[in-house]
Amino acid sequence: MIGRGGAGPKSSTATAATPVDARGRALPKHADPSQPLLVVDDLRTYFELDGATVHAVDGVSFKLQQGEALGIAGESGCGKTTTALSLIRVLPSNARIVSGSVRYFGIDLVPKSAEALRRYRWREISIVFQGAMNALNPVHRLRDQVAEPLMERLNMSESKARKRAGELLELVGIPKQRGSAYPHELSGGMRQRAMIAMALACDPAIVIGDEPTTALDVMIQAQILELLERLRRELGLSLILITHDLSVIAETCDRILVMYAGRVAEEGSVSEVFRHPRHPYTQKLLSAFPNITADRRTLDVIPGSPPDLREPPPGCRFAPRCPFVMPVCSEVVPPEVTFDGVRVACHLYPPGSDGAPAGMLARSSTPEADGGAPSVSTRPAEAPRA
Amino acid sequence: MKIGYLGRRIASALITIALIALINFLLFRAMPGSPERVILGRTPNVTAQILQQTRERWGLDKSLFPDQFVAYVGATVQGDLGFSFIARGQTVTEVLAQRIWPTVILFGLGEIVAIILGLALGAYTGWRRGGPVDYVGNGVSLVLYSTPYFLLGMAFLLVFATTFRWFPTFGMLTSGAQYPGLWERLIDFLAHLALPLATVAFGLVGQYAIVMRSSIVETLSEDYVTTARAMGLREGRILRHHALPNAMLPTVSLIAINLGYVVAGAITVEVVFNWPGLGTLAVTALTSRDYPVLQGVFLLLGISVVLANLVADLIYGALDPRVRT
Amino acid sequence: MTAASVRGTGPRGLGRALGSGTIVRRLLRKPEGLIGVVILTIFIVLAIVPQVFVGPLQTAVTASGHRLEPPSGAHLFGTDELRRDMLNQTVYGARISLVIGFLATLVTVAIGAVIGIVAGFVGGWLDAILMRITDFFLVIPTFVLALILTPIIQELVGSAATEVFGIRMTLIVIVIVIGITSWSSTARIIRSQTLSLRERAFVDRARVIGAGSGHIMRRHILPNVINLIVANAVLTFAGAVLTETTLSFVGLGDPFQPSWGQLLEAARAAGAPGLGAWWYFVPPGAGIVLVVLSFTLVGSALDDLLNPKRGGRR
Secondary structure, X not given: OOOOOOOOOOOOOOOOOOOEOOOOOEXXXXXXXXXXXXXXXXXXXXXXXXOEEEEEEEEEEEEEOXXXXXXXXXXXXXXXXXXXXXXXXXXXXXXXXXXXXXXXXXXXXXXXXXXXXXXXXXXXEEEEOOOOOOOOOOOOOHHHHHHHHHHHHHOOOHHHHHHHHHHHHHHOOOOHHHHHOOHHHOOHHHHHHHHHHHHHOOOOOEEEEEOOOOOOOHHHHHHHHHHHHHHHHHXXXXXXXEEOOXXXXXXXXXXXXXXXXXXXXXXXXXXXXXXXXXXXHHHHHHHOOOOOOOOOOOXXXXXXXXXXXXXXXXXOOOHHHOOOOOHHHHOOOOOEEEEOOEEEEOXXXXXXXXXXXXXXXXXXXXXXXXXXXXXXXXXXXXXXXX | OHXXXXXXXXXXXXXXXXXXXXXXXXXXXXXXXXXXXXXXXXXXXXXXXXXXXXXXXXXXXXXXXXXXHHHHHHHHHOOOOOEOOOXXXXXXXXXXXXXXXXXXXXXXXXXXXXXXXXXXXXXXXXXXXXXXXXXXXXHHHHHHHHOOHHHHHHHHHHHHHHHOOOOOOXXXXXXXXXOOOHHHHHHHHHHHHHHHHHHHHHHHHHHHHHHHHHHHHHHHOOHHHHHHHHOOXXXXXXXXXXXXXXXXXXXXXXXXXXXXXXXXXHHHHHHHHOOOOHHHHHHHHHHOOOHHHHHHHHHHHHHHHHHHHHHHHHHHHHHOHHHHO | OHHHHHHOOOOOOOHHHOXXXXXXXXXXXXXXXXXXXXXXXXXXXXXXXHHHHHOOOOOOOOOOOOOOOOOOOOOOOOEOOOOOEHHHHHHHHHHHHHHHHHHHHHHHHHHHHHXXXXXXXXXXXXXXXXXXXXXXXXXXXXXXXHHHHHHHHHHHHOOOOOEEOOEEHHHHHHHHHHHHHHOHHHHHHHHHHHHXXXXXXXXXXXXXXXXXXXXXXXXXXXXXXXXXXXXXXXXXXXXXXXXXXXXXXXXXXXXXXXXXXXXXXXXXXXXXXXXXXXXXXXXXXXHHHHHHHXXXXXXXXXXXXXXXXXXXXX
């Protein structure tokens, strides 16, 4: 299991003057440290594409506690990256958040103006982008790229920023001297490390990893994951890890959020969801998921393809591919029901079937053995542990 | 490693220049009339002795390849391009030499102004893509791009010289004028330069703005720009520090590639304003079928364009760390 | 690949499937495409039947006005120094300019497509040599080369009075010279597309069943690059009209079949800008700008729609 050294008890002793979080970081002015770190509620982000509206993220809710690591899984195109980018609104010009809220220590970021939101970027929430080949600017030296947020966002002097950049590079395992290299002179793993150093520069509360290990070979993937884990432990970071590789989530995260076609399919603690996947989509994912030590494959091995998000099917979006499809599935959107701390949106688990109300958010604190086991028997996948 | 990049560029430039020389040589053969006549032009008092000397000099009695070609290349390298048909007794080199500076000043300054204005306009419209400034700026760029240079020149002439009488209509200096000092001479020169310079600059600006705009638009969709946005950098900083340095790269190569094409415009602008440069020289030579001069202009402009491309390659190398390795 | 993840993978890739109907319909749906097509249609109609609108081409003998008359009810666009009606001259100029532009485009694109397909398909040393030559033509000042080539070829082919398809020899030479000097960018574009086609399965299949190179290039490569050739041809047309105009302006046109460039040359020679006779050069000038602009708009709209490298949207 993942160590959680130093990271957060929920209680906090907020002083009236400057709020601080569990790690003692100073928070933005109106932040309420007694509130959860991040609460996303009914988030909807749509794209305008050639006159059509693409419902890329369509009513996603989740919560992130301090020190927690949440994995968001799903096939490519399911809206997991758009969800993450919506948090600090780094979206393409044809995308907009239509509704919902993103509360950071109680502050809703959605209604904020671009200039106001800018202050939250990187200092509160930073992103480690995928691959890091193009995420790093090809014409600038590594050290300058790591130093840039320090100078621009923390107003550090150039010499101090460069020194700190060197330290950050060392922290992620890049020798200081390599700081004078350009991105193309580094291996994929090194670039990914540099990207992580950049993301840590302003000591953010939340680091989002957007497929941080994709496009790297297995050995390097393991090293990067180890690095992320170590940093989380040492720095008490809260992590959102977006990946289509379930083994990454199994190794690194506390909780998992499975998305399908812009909606949450299932969400719960990693141990519970991997042991008892309830949503047929999660079951499919896990059964398609090979033995961890043998081979890492992507998730995209389920027959059929995700629905067209310009005209999403009414009812459950997984219905066309679901082996347990019922008449109700293609008509009514399944409500999100909480079950043993696991939130599922599936008609196989109607609200009240086990007495649990249809809540917005799962409380991931009370795991219980096999309470309302689904009536459908499935081949349970083993929860893989590295 | 840097030598490798530089070396390849220089080798490529040399090959291009060699091919220009070869084309010139072949054209020289294809020309109507005997080669002796072509070389001597309308030089007066051609005696049998001079004729014989010419034949030996150029190896006209020997085979086309390699002897005549070698003789031609040898002479060209020494700056011997033969005689002008029209300017009696003057060598092509002498004729060209008188015309180089006016063109260098007009076209060089025009390029600089156009590059600065064009890149600024292109970067700004690309940055504000879809906004009113973009529509107007892009529209103006497209119209300028579609307008032949000389047409623009004629319009400027009509408006600013004929109608408003702000500027003189032709030449580089007022003919027959006496200047009390160098200063007055310079003022007169600048007055004559203004309209042709504006024509060259405006003629080019549309093209450069269009190139820069599309380059910026492309760069803005790159991942590192998203990174910079996520970093919470100010928009101006993202443009200057992240988008521009990358957007400059394709722009530099496109500007360099288009130089050869742009020369056509320079020629016609000179004709409209009677500017005594290589362009008017080329057109006069064309009218009187003065082939040696035409070829000289081609060779000179060709080499200049190739060298300018080489400079552009070096600038590119300085801007992009990736090609240095 | 990485771009997709940043932009949100969902909506990308769906765009290609959008927009049913033919290319023409999609072109007309773009504002720039529509404007371009409308303007070009007007000029093409003028070029095909000029006599319907302005009667026969006026010469110095049949001229109907006074010398350098400003626009009036009788002469909407005024007259030139030879007393000819400028509206008449401009409308006929459209015919000459567009015909020369069209023929020059055919020659240019044909040379470029053949060189591009052969270089890309055959590869090896032939590709290296052809691309070396292409780069050469891309870099050098081809217009100056055209200045030298035109009179030489005119003297070689002889009598300017001969007509081919009703076009005087002088202008045919200009068509050929434009073709020789402007094919290089077409060749580059077609070559890179051919390179990627060469690796596709259907080419292998054709080869397995024993098809010869010539057959594969004609039957398999050409149909697949034809879209690209069309888009490129439209852009080439704009360049060809400009080049013809410029060549005519420096005195290589034919006064008996005046193109817009030829009219502008006459206007300059007559000192129209200095005399304030704007009506002498504004009509043919506006014609050139509108036609080149329209071809550029339509060409880049088509390029957006047809060029696989652009991914269908910008």
